[in-house]
Amino acid sequence: MPKFAANLSMMFTEWSFLDRFAAAADAGFAAVEFLFPYEYSADAIAAQLQRHGLTQALFNLPPGDWGKGERGMAALPSRLSELQAGVETALIYAEATGCRRLHLMAGIAPADDAKARAAYREAVAWTAGRVGEAGRTLVLEPINGRDMPGYFLNDFAYAEALITELALPNLRLQFDIYHRAIMHGDVTMALRRLMPMIGHIQIASVPSRHEPDAEEVNYPFLLAELDRLGYDGFVGCEYRPAGHTVDGLGWFKPHRGILA
Numbered sequence: 001m002p003k004f005a006a007n008l009s010m011m012f013t014e015w016s017f018l019d020r021f022a023a024a025a026d027a028g029f030a031a032v033e034f035l036f037p038y039e040y041s042a043d044a045i046a047a048q049l050q051r052h053g054l055t056q057a058l059f060n061l062p063p064g065d066w067g068k069g070e071r072g073m074a075a076l077p078s079r080l081s082e083l084q085a086g087v088e089t090a091l092i093y094a095e096a097t098g099c100r101r102l103h104l105m106a107g108i109a110p111a112d113d114a115k116a117r118a119a120y121r122e123a124v125a126w127t128a129g130r131v132g133e134a135g136r137t138l139v140l141e142p143i144n145g146r147d148m149p150g151y152f153l154n155d156f157a158y159a160e161a162l163i164t165e166l167a168l169p170n171l172r173l174q175f176d177i178y179h180r181a182i183m184h185g186d187v188t189m190a191l192r193r194l195m196p197m198i199g200h201i202q203i204a205s206v207p208s209r210h211e212p213d214a215e216e217v218n219y220p221f222l223l224a225e226l227d228r229l230g231y232d233g234f235v236g237c238e239y240r241p242a243g244h245t246v247d248g249l250g251w252f253k254p255h256r257g258i259l260a
C-alpha cells in the first residue's frame with residue numbers, strides 16, 4: 001500500500017496554511033508535502049507536524065520570485081549564488097521538519113539553450129552535493145508545458161539522462177504521474193524502467209488535476225503497480241479538489257491511517 005502525503009499547497013485550502021496540517025491528519029493522512037514553507041517560520045511548521053504526528057515528505061527549494069512568474073533558478077546562468085543561498089535556507093527548514101527530500105525547480109528557460117543546459121547541470125550537481133552533505137535527497141521533476149509554459153525541464157528523457165550522467169547517490173527523479181501522462185503517456189512502462197531512480201511520486205487526475213479517481217488515468221492499477229515494483233517512498237496527492245477537499249476523499253478511504 002502506498003504511503004500518501006497530502007499536498008497542502010493544493011489540498012485543504014479551505015483552511016489557512018498552518019491549519020491544513022490538522023485537517024490532513026484528521027482526514028487520515030500520516031504525511032504531508034507542499035511547495036514552499038518560507039512564508040512561515042521553520043519552528044511553526046515543525047510544531048504543526050509534531051502536534052499532529054505527521055511526516056514531512058517533501059518541499060521545494062526557493063524558486064526565485066514566484067509572484068513575478070519565476071519557477072526556479074537552476075537553469076538561469078546568472079542566478080547560481082542566489083540559488084546557493086536559498087539552499088542554505090531550505091536546509092534549515094529540512095532540519096527543523098525532518099524532511100528527507102527537496103525538489104530543485106529548473107526555471108523558465110529554453111530547453112535547447114546550451115548556456116541554460118550548462119547552468120542547470122552545474123546547479124544540480126552543486127545542490128545535490130550540498131544537500132547530500134546534510135543527509136538529504138535532491139529530486140528533479142519534469143513539468144508539462146501546458147501548466148508551466150516555458151519551463152526548462154519539460155522532458156523525462158532529459159532528466160533521466162542527467163541523473164544517469166551525474167550518477168550522484170542522492171540525486172533522484174520526482175515522477176509526477178500527471179505531468180508524465182500529459183507529456184509522454186506510457187506511464188506504466190516508464191515507472192517500471194525508471195523505478196531505480198525515482199525518489200518521489202505525485203498523482204492527480206488527467207487532464208483536470210482533480211482527485212485521482214476519475215478521468216483518463218487508471219490509478220487503482222498504477223498504485224497496485226507501485227506495490228508490485230516495491231516502491232516504498234511517498235505518493236504526493238498533488239491535486240486541486242473538484243469541490244471541498246474532504247468531500248472528495250472517497251478514493252482515499254481504503255488508505256486512511258497507513259503509517260508514514
Ligand SMILES: O=C(O)[C@@H](O)C(=O)CO
Pocket residue numbers: 035060103141143176179202238
Ligand atoms: O507538479 C508541480 O507543479 C509541483 O510538483 C512543483 O513542484 C512545481 O509547481
Ligand SMILES: [Mg+2]
Pocket residue numbers: 141176202238
Ligand atoms: Mg508535481
